[in-house]
Each structure stands twice: as structure tokens, then as C-alpha cells.
Amino acid sequence: MAEPEIEILISPDGKTVKIEVINASGAECLRLTERIEFGLGRVTGRTLTPDHQRVKERVKDGT
Amino acid sequence: MSHYCNVELELRDIDALVLALLDMGFVRTEIEVHSEAQPLYGFQGDLRPEKAHVIIRRQHVGDSSNDLGFVKDPVTGRLTAIISDFDQTHVIGRHGGTYGQAWVDSLSKAYAVRDSIKLGMRDGYGRVIKQESRADGSIYLRLGRG
Numbered sequence: 001m002a003e004p005e006i007e008i009l010i011s012p013d014g015k016t017v018k019i020e021v022i023n024a025s026g027a028e029c030l031r032l033t034e035r036i037e038f039g040l041g042r043v044t045g046r047t048l049t050p051d052h053q054r055v056k057e058r059v060k061d062g063t
Numbered sequence: 064m065s066h067y068c069n070v071e072l073e074l075r076d077i078d079a080l081v082l083a084l085l086d087m088g089f090v091r092t093e094i095e096v097h098s099e100a101q102p103l104y105g106f107q108g109d110l111r112p113e114k115a116h117v118i119i120r121r122q123h124v125g126d127s128s129n130d131l132g133f134v135k136d137p138v139t140g141r142l143t144a145i146i147s148d149f150d151q152t153h154v155i156g157r158h159g160g161t162y163g164q165a166w167v168d169s170l171s172k173a174y175a176v177r178d179s180i181k182l183g184m185r186d187g188y189g190r191v192i193k194q195e196s197r198a199d200g201s202i203y204l205r206l207g208r209g
Contacts, residue, residue: 005207006188008179010072012200014171017179020067029066032186039182040175041073048066 004032017041072171074142076178080117080133083173087166088158093123103130103145113145124162125154131162144170172202179204 004024010017017040021029037043074080077096084094095101100114106127115132124131129147136143144167151163160166176194183189183206190209196202 003208004188005192005205006183008175008204008206010172010175010179010202010204012168014168014175015072017070017072017175018067019070032188033066033068035186036179036182036188037068037070039076040070040178041075042071044069044071046066046068 004029006033006036008036016044072175073139074133074171074174075135075140076181077117077135077142079174079178079181080142082177083170084117084119086173086177087170088156089119089123093119095120100134103132105129105147106149115145117142124150125156128154168200176202176204180206 002023005022007020007022008017009020019033019037019040021032024032081091081094081096085091095118097116097118100116101118103111103113103115103118104121105111106121106129111129113132113134115130115134117133119131121128121130128150131147131150132145133142134145135141146162146167150161152161154161156162156166158166180189180191187208188206190207191204192207193203193205
């Protein structure tokens with residue numbers, strides 16, 4: 001698997017930042033950006049993508 | 064890819080703010096940083112009621128300008144810009160514009176880039192793989208391990 005990377009998109013007015021992790025999943029993915037998220041400001045929303053859910057289900061099923 | 068999150072930017076880091084001000088065209092010797100807030104002065108050398116922790120004195124801001132500052136809230140740690148109405152609408156800085164909303168927006172973006180890299184570095188993700196300004200005014204940044 002490729003190395004995790006963090007994508008950051010700063011809005012045109014500089015008021016909001018969208019942070020996305022690629023090549024990482026599950027808790028590792030959340031841990032990767034947590035300090036950046038809270039360091040930059042106030043988190044207003046977090047969305048888990050299907051990849052995250054798939055990894056969670058695999059862990060639950062023990063597969 | 065497994066999650067994304069939206070953050071409302073808050074300026075809290077003085078080091079990142081100083082770097083952002085450098086990106087905006089000021090030089091380091093023009094930027095004062097104080098642990099205790101210091102008074103700001105107006106264009107005639109008059110003492111203004113505001114105090115700030117980060118200050119750019121009026122001679123570096125532009126003709127007939129007032130001091131420009133950033134004050135840190137002792138409770139939240141948030142930095143708030145103090146820019147006079149006159150400087151926001153009339154004073155032309157060396158960037159070629161006034162210190163109005165467009166300047167504040169550009170500063171915020173520069174701050175977000177600098178703070179993101181600093182925070183990424185702290186967790187081992189300080190290598191800038193890509194940074195680009197997009198046509199809509201947004202800035203894209205990709206950080207990798209390193």
C-alpha cells in the first residue's frame with residue numbers, strides 16, 4: 001500500500017480548510033489528521049468514506 | 064481514502080502568523096512580537112486605545128497609515144487583527160492594495176498553509192509534495208511523510 005498522504009484545501013476566503021487523508025484507513029487515518037485538525041481551528045464536520053467503513057467491518061468480522 | 068473533515072480556521076499560532084506576514088511581503092525586522100500586548104499608534108504618532116501582541120508599525124504599512132496589530136485572546140488563544148478603517152479602505156501597501164477584506168483573506172490563506180505544514184511536521188508529515196493556487200482562489204496542499 002502506498003504511503004499515507006494528507007490533502008488540504010484552503011477555501012478562497014481562507015476561512016475554512018478541508019483535510020483529507022489518502023492511502024490510510026480506520027483509526028490510523030483519524031489519528032493522522034487529528035492534531036492538524038484541532039491545531040488549525042474548530043472542526044465543523046467529519047465524513048467517513050466507504051473505505052473507512054469497509055476496514056471497520058473487516059476488523060469486526062475478523063477477516 | 065477514508066475520511067475527510069472540515070475545519071473553521073482560527074489564527075492561534077504566532078510563529079505561523081509571522082511566517083504568513085513574511086509571505087505577504089513584510090520583512091522579519093518589521094514584525095514585532097511581544098509576550099505582553101503593547102500599544103498601537105496612529106498615523107500622527109498618537110496613542111491609540113488598542114494594544115497588540117504582534118505589531119507592524121505604521122511606517123512599514125503604508126503612507127499615512129496607522130499601526131497594524133494582532134491581539135491574542137488570553138482565554139481562547141485566538142489572534143484578532145486590528146486594522147484601522149482608514150487602512151482598510153485608503154492605505155495602499157507594498158502589495159499594491161489596501162488592507163481590506165481581500166488582504167485579510169490572503170493572510171488567512173498564507174497562515175493556513177504555514178500552520179498546516181508546521182502541524183504536519185510535528186506528526187512526521189511535513190514534506191510538501193504539492194502546493195498550488197487554484198483559479199477560484201483556493202490553495203491545494205499535499206503533505207507526505209518526511
